[in-house]
Amino acid sequence: MTRLTYAQALNDALRGEMLRDERIVLLGEDIGVYGGVFSVTSGLLEQFGPDRVLDTPISENGIVGAAVGMAMSGLRPVVEIMYTDFLCLALDSIANGAAVFPFAYGGQVSMPLVIRTQGGAGANAGPQHSKSLEAWTAHLPGVHTVLPSNPADAKGLLTSALRSSEPVVLVEHKLLYGTEGEVPEGEHLVPLERAQVVRPGRDATVIALSRMVGEALVAAEQLAEQQLDVEVIDVRSLRPLDVATLAASARRTGRVVVAGEAWVRYGPTAEIAAAVTEAAFAELRAPVVRVGSLGVPYPASPALEPTVLPDADTLRRAVEDLVKSAR
Amino acid sequence: MTRLTYAQALNDALRGEMLRDERIVLLGEDIGVYGGVFSVTSGLLEQFGPDRVLDTPISENGIVGAAVGMAMSGLRPVVEIMYTDFLCLALDSIANGAAVFPFAYGGQVSMPLVIRTQGGAGANAGPQHSKSLEAWTAHLPGVHTVLPSNPADAKGLLTSALRSSEPVVLVEHKLLYGTEGEVPEGEHLVPLERAQVVRPGRDATVIALSRMVGEALVAAEQLAEQQLDVEVIDVRSLRPLDVATLAASARRTGRVVVAGEAWVRYGPTAEIAAAVTEAAFAELRAPVVRVGSLGVPYPASPALEPTVLPDADTLRRAVEDLVKSAR
Amino acid sequence: MTAVIQPPAGVRPAPAVDLMELYRRMRLLRCLDEALADLVEQGLVRGPMHLGIGQEAAGIGATAALEDGDLVTATHRPHAQYVGLGLPLGRTLAEMMGRADGQCGGRGGHMLIADRAHGLLGPSGIVGHSLLLAVGHGLAQRRAGLGRVTLCVTGDGAVNSGAFNEALNMVALWRLPVVVLVENNRYGLSVRLDRHVHQTALHRRAGGYGIPAVQVDGNDVEAVREAVQGAVGRARSAGGPTLVEAVTYRNCPFSGSDRGGYQDPAEAEGLTDPLRLAAERLLARGRRPEELAEADGRAAREIAQAVAFAEASPWPEAADLVALAARWDGEGGR
Amino acid sequence: MTAVIQPPAGVRPAPAVDLMELYRRMRLLRCLDEALADLVEQGLVRGPMHLGIGQEAAGIGATAALEDGDLVTATHRPHAQYVGLGLPLGRTLAEMMGRADGQCGGRGGHMLIADRAHGLLGPSGIVGHSLLLAVGHGLAQRRAGLGRVTLCVTGDGAVNSGAFNEALNMVALWRLPVVVLVENNRYGLSVRLDRHVHQTALHRRAGGYGIPAVQVDGNDVEAVREAVQGAVGRARSAGGPTLVEAVTYRNCPFSGSDRGGYQDPAEAEGLTDPLRLAAERLLARGRRPEELAEADGRAAREIAQAVAFAEASPWPEAADLVALAARWDGEGGR
């Protein structure tokens, strides 16, 4: 174990796998000479050279489309899309390309493509640099969407993604890059299809995504003072969704809150709520509660952004209300 | 009332509103000289001239981005995106543009922008021309996503969209263009935020989208023979979602199936199921059942596509199973 | 540590040494498309169908300039590449009919037939994709350092896609071994060239990227082959990309659903048919009419056999789709 | 039937008649950006912040060529347009601080300040947006037939976006009254020009669309104004679009989070500072040093006042966000 930041853990995963597999090639805006706007690719150009770490032009759809071609040609491309908001520009290459060719070509090609991107609000970055759109790629059959919430998972999920033969979208969170944690040294794999119980509890379950996992743990500590024992589960992977783990907890506690930063309507929490309800309906004492961002674009003002973004307080209140209302 | 096809009803709405409001300008690929690949804009170039009906280059993001600028400059642009699949190319102009500027500019601009697009499977058009992605635009605050299921609603919803000052994505269905129905002559408005009960019933509720409404009505007739009285509701608008109408029915019948053609995971039915469950939990006798496409890309082969696509049979079986299982 | 990066090997038909062979391939392509028109009519092939009657020289001339191991990306109108690269036509027709013996088991259909063994990795129904995929192949080829080349086929309408700019810039910047063939058939679907671009000499777009470009008579199969051969040679010897604009004309409906009415009938009048041009040239060079007739007959028979093979092919099983969905969805997907 | 289509009217400062006025505006912009650097340091302005120190001549020269009623679209680095169009700077700073008196009530922040009254409809933090929005404005202006023009500001990095191709093609095809100003500061964020394009003379891209283009010294405010004036004149008289490439240099961090290290220190050495160039020219033309010092002092005071106004501005209320969400979500959204 070693103490690393989330950004360093991602860097560690890239470096380790690039040493192991020379088919891995990184491409993205400002990832080479500069080492990435969030420093995730720092030092990799120097170590692996310009054939394996490509600074690209500002061409989001083009980079991902090129990566789709590279993957079909036997390489293992890893694209960095600087902000999830810009992933909007590349969805054609994902939805009509990466998700389609392995299927449509009848299995003649695999698609070992990793798209790393970064989302989330809380940095006063405004409506074009703060969104959480993970529900979009999670809607696509054949594409994995994973969201690490801590440095160890960041390394483990990225390493697994780098060994997958199917496209993986890894959504990082801008506010997590600087957070530190214990990270296993050397090879560390986290499966791409397993949720994890990060705090066991009996009275209610909070199913959380990405940065909301940390907020849920804070809320759980506060609730413990009120003798409420809250289980916290980190979803980690949106697709395939680990319904078994989520539903087992829901059946035990009977009370579920699902928390993600994305907008609520048609967001990731809608699917999780629906899937958990399908699997644990009889044991639920109240409908699953969803927590997410207020349904407006993210305002830039520091005075407005907190109104839009959920946090530990929002979660605590949601659990309190749920416990009061549940039959 | 007059009998029109769905395509003719859309044409009627465009023509009527273009006569009424000269700020309306149409743009899209092949909509002018050719009259649209699905004939929706047939005759409009001849009637309104090339300043109001623009054949555009193949530039999806560019057309929508230009339309966003036109809307800010006082026009009322209507863009045709030939296939929903190609909307992937224009999501940047929608999510980072149309959905952002009216909010971010503090109300200095409105966004009277209509995007007409066409989705759905069943025409052996393969994985790049068959998708249903309405959940994506429905996730965006400030954007309306509506899906007409019949000619009268096609006219009414499009007319309302053409008078809205907020962006509306109107998702047409390729298999519906040729279907006929009674359509009110002259002005006909259908609100952009109301679901409609299209068949009342007592035993179960089928909440359906677009082409699935027709399939639900067929299934309801079959189920009536088994003495099952099924209510069918046409969602029509995904955002704002008319939870009140949906929940009222759910509370009465206690049994709900939600049916759309899109993939189930993170699809529109996830939100509808979650929202209905939140509002009618106490009265539900079983978890809401979701029906949608099998989670794989749409195969081209006529032998494979029916396995992926839900139809009246799928719906009938879903209701039968639900009635058996519900407490 | 894995070893060398090997792009997929292709089994390319031997470079066409003479015009007779080019003529044969064009005839095969014409027969294929004529047969397909019938099959669509009969309902044996369903869904969108983009034929290329009148455009045979561009596609056939271009692929004839390639060698074993090169790669090709193509568009929604890819039959010239299917024939030019020597794909087994029985399987190809089976794929278009949605049968089990199709290269893609019926999943891809007429626009999405890949054939790795023949170097075809990237026909796509999305305008612009062929350009982006070619960037990726080019990067892999440059990395492998084996002198292989990618031919990227695209259309006049595609020149206006965002992808065109992004791809041309990247192939220029990284000097990738990519040849971009713009099949300018003077229409993007129904929109005439001068209604979708102001500067109708499309090869001029290359200058802004510092890429050499050439415009050729796209109905002259030898001219196309020569132009592409020059470009391929430069790409192979690390000289970077070239844009070749082949001007031709689509002398058939855009697709099965074409209602017509947008093409100027006068345009078609002075038209050079690529097959007739090649035939006249062959006769002028001393070939006998019977030789041509024999080639025509052989092509017709080959296509008839391919159609028979495809029609006899069973329908694919849907069971594996269900398994795939279960794996991707996780528990309780549908 | 609604009547005439009226694009929004703008209240433009009177065309800058002399270099002195251009110098004043550049100084105001420089003072604004220097003040912002401090405000970011102090945490009074948060989020991304893109200053344009060193690039003043390009933006100021360009907007000085416009007239009342013209429109402007801009990028993530839009301060030159804010100053050049005469936006009230107190409100502009308030917007950057997220205060209630900002033009957008704090919602937009530094990248998204529109000011309809001043003709600014379309700064956007997404690379490429300014190009697409300009197509739309141009269409509306052409339709209105009042001889109004749109100035579209974009960067060297943006030239590689898909949007560039789509927009340039449309403005050329429809001969829209649009002037595209490429502020070539020789870096797209950290990526040096020759590492993101092969052909570094960016104005060459225009040829492929049949658009006239010119490259000017982007540090010479008069040269920029003259070039843009010519282009605006052509656009106004239905002569269609022009591309103007202004070559300059960003002599400050890319944004608040810039870790540096990617710019070649040698590059900055021979650099012409646009303000110094203008000052020298003014002195050579007989202006007295005190006049310049007075202009500098006035600019500093104006910015200080604007900062004071902004700091005194209240925070916006969040209540209307909740109401908006309720309306858009329908019942039970959160």
Ligand SMILES: Cc1ncc(C[n+]2csc(CCOP(=O)(O)OP(=O)(O)O)c2C)c(N)n1
């Ligand atoms: C991104 C995208 N937009 C639109 C279409 C619909 N479409 C298919 S082919 C075509 C015309 C393409 O024109 P061109 O590139 O000239 O090729 P051609 O059909 O003439 O061979 C269009 C608009 C598409 N398939 N993909």
Ligand SMILES: Cc1ncc(C[n+]2csc(CCOP(=O)(O)OP(=O)(O)O)c2C)c(N)n1
């Ligand atoms: C579509 C998109 N991709 C990436 C970014 C991140 N980004 C912001 S500015 C910038 C560089 C832009 O370069 P250029 O156009 O030269 O403008 P400059 O910053 O030099 O003024 C990048 C990559 C973005 N905002 N939008």
Ligand SMILES: [Mg+2]
């Ligand atoms: Mg064409």
Ligand SMILES: [Mg+2]
């Ligand atoms: Mg720049």
